[in-house]
Amino acid sequence: MCVFKKELEGKEIDCNFSKIDYLVGLIPLDEQGLCIFHSENKTWKNENNFSHHLGKLISYFEEDALQKKIFLEDVIFIGNIENLFNNKEFKKDISFKYSQFNENIVFSSSTFKNLNFCSVVFKESVFFTNVFVKNMRFDEVQFNSKLLITESNFLIFF
């Protein structure tokens, strides 16, 4: 079980991903006891194939009828994960709330419903190209590098 804990609005939150590992396959834990989604250890995450686990997690949220959204909150994103988000039509909302993107990320040629980037930290550049997004939220987002949007369509953007 991942040791991730945080307090949100007076409530203690723990790792949501460890609770569903029987559904998405065994989730590796790093030396500190953090799961592959919460771990900040980039080398370890790469060695343990972060993108493979992330792909399984996304598929689970997409396919399970009981899951109303693709829950990717508090995740530390690293490496080449773009194939998981590109050239796809997402039928469910995606929440990246409180997550951190440690490397460049390109969202390209996809259709999204609601995208929640509230309180997200983009340590490197983020690009949206040829995407359709119904609704995107950026409250309290932190861009440490560039935000570039080209040939995209956002119905609501705030």
Ligand SMILES: [Zn+2]
């Ligand atoms: Zn965790």
